[in-house]
Structure formats: C-alpha cells, structure tokens
Amino acid sequence: KAGVTQTPRYLIKTRGQQVTLSCSPISGHRSVSWYQQTPGQGLQFLFEYFSETQRNKGNFPGRFSGRQFSNSRSEMNVSTLELGDSALYLCASSLGSGGVYEQYFGPGTRLTVT
Amino acid sequence: AQTVTQSQPEMSVQEAETVTLSCTYDTSESDYYLFWYKQPPSRQMILVIRQEAYKQQNATENRFSVNFQKAAKSFSLKISDSQLGDAAMYFCAYRRPNAGGTSYGKLTFGQGTILTVHP
Numbered sequence: 001k002a003g004v005t006q007t008p009r010y011l012i013k014t015r016g017q018q019v020t021l022s023c024s025p026i027s028g029h030r031s032v033s034w035y036q037q038t039p040g041q042g043l044q045f046l047f048e049y050f051s052e053t054q055r056n057k058g059n060f061p062g063r064f065s066g067r068q069f070s071n072s073r074s075e076m077n078v079s080t081l082e083l084g085d086s087a088l089y090l091c092a093s094s095l096g097s098g099g100v101y102e103q104y105f106g107p108g109t110r111l112t113v114t
Numbered sequence: 115a116q117t118v119t120q121s122q123p124e125m126s127v128q129e130a131e132t133v134t135l136s137c138t139y140d141t142s143e144s145d146y147y148l149f150w151y152k153q154p155p156s157r158q159m160i161l162v163i164r165q166e167a168y169k170q171q172n173a174t175e176n177r178f179s180v181n182f183q184k185a186a187k188s189f190s191l192k193i194s195d196s197q198l199g200d201a202a203m204y205f206c207a208y209r210r211p212n213a214g215g216t217s218y219g220k221l222t223f224g225q226g227t228i229l230t231v232h233p
Binding site: 033035042043045048056058088090092098099100102103104105106107108110 | 146147151156157158159160161164205209210211220221222223224225226
C-alpha cells in the first residue's frame with residue numbers, strides 16, 4: 001500500500017502571498033490531520049478532517065484553513081503568509097478519528113517564507 | 115489541557131548499549147493512548163511503539179520497550195542493543211481515546227529528544 005504523500009515537498013513563498021499544500025492519505029483512510037513543526041514551537045496540531053468534516057482545530061489564526069474532499073485527500077491553505085509561517089507541515093492519516101487509530105505521517109512540506 | 119514533557123533535549127549512547135528516554139505527561143483523563151515517534155533526518159515521522167493506558171502490561175516492539183507508570187504519569191522508552199540507524203529525534207505523544215467532545219485526532223507532542231548513537 002502506498003504511504004501518505006504530500007505535495008509539494010518544498011516551497012518558497014513571499015510574505016503576503018498565500019499557499020496551498022496537499023495531502024493524499026493511505027488508501028482507505030478517512031481521517032487526515034495536519035501539524036506544523038518549527039524549531040521554536042515544536043510540533044503543533046493544526047486541524048483534523050474526517051469524512052469531509054473538520055473535527056477539531058488547533059490554536060492557529062484564521063489564516064490557516066483546510067478542507068477534505070470526498071476521496072479523503074486534504075488541502076491546507078495559509079493566506080497572507082508571515083515569516084513565522086516558515087515550517088515543516090506534516091500530514092497524517094488514519095482509518096478513523098480518535099486515539100484507537102494509529103496515525104501515519106507523510107514526508108512533510110517544507111515551507112519557507114521570505 | 116494535556117501536556118507532554120521530555121526533559122532530555124539530547125541523549126547519546128554507544129552502539130549495542132541500552133538507552134532510556136524519559137517522558138512525563140499531564141492529563142485528568144483515565145483513558146488515553148501514548149506513543150513514541152521517531153523522526154530521522156529525512157523528517158519522516160515513524161511510529162515506534164504505542165501504549166494504551168488501560169493496559170497495565172508495558173508495550174514491547176523488538177528492541178524497543180516502554181516503562182509505563184500511570185500513577186506517576188511517566189512513559190519512558192528503552193532502546194536495547196542500540197544501532198546506528200536508531201539515531202534520530204524521538205517524540206513522546208499523547209492522544210485522547212475515541213470519545214465525544216473536542217480533541218478528536220489530536221496528538222500532543224513533547225519537545226523531542228535528539229538521540230546520537232556512537233559507533
């Protein structure tokens with residue numbers, strides 16, 4: 001089975017621009033979660049989608065948004081980029097929502113904002 | 115809110131030796147899941163081991179085992195017969211069970227411990 005894929009792997013954007021990151025979960029997985037990883041803040045939860053519905057959202061400004069499609073693929077959007085948004089964005093998929101289901105991570109998208 | 119603390123920013127071990135990584139957490143819940151993830155330089159997060167809080171028996175996966183002390187809210191990872199490929203950042207993480215309310219799907223991570231393995 002193919003693993004979680006994320007595109008693009010690397011991205012360089014300018015302050016004020018917006019960006020869309022994509023995540024394709026493992027086949028059959030219906031839950032997709034997004035995390036931001038930075039040296040200063042560590043790994044922080046952004047949001048989780050399950051069956052096209054946002055189940056939970058972390059403590060991030062409204063500039064961060066996401067969605068999930070009927071095939072479980074998910075996109076994350078960041079508008080009006082700031083320098084502090086530079087980070088590794090990780091996506092994880094699982095069969096269902098909740099702790100009983102293991103999360104499998106993708107390789108991440110490295111976003112650099114200049 | 116749940117918190118996870120890893121008090122060892124860096125650890126080192128000689129190849130073939132044993133090392134233990136520490137993790138403590140804070141929660142008011144009685145049922146939850148705990149995980150250790152490994153993140154090598156490739157940045158791919160890999161699940162190493164998982165523990166269910168309602169199980170008293172410590173989880174074991176080959177050379178990896180945990181010491182789960184529920185009352186002390188402690189969850190350490192022991193790596194036996196360390197190999198060069200074990201060198202990575204290790205994260206301890208907490209996750210709520212599949213219950214109602216918020217925090218669905220949310221993994222709460224510790225700050226991470228960088229493990230160096232010396233040949």
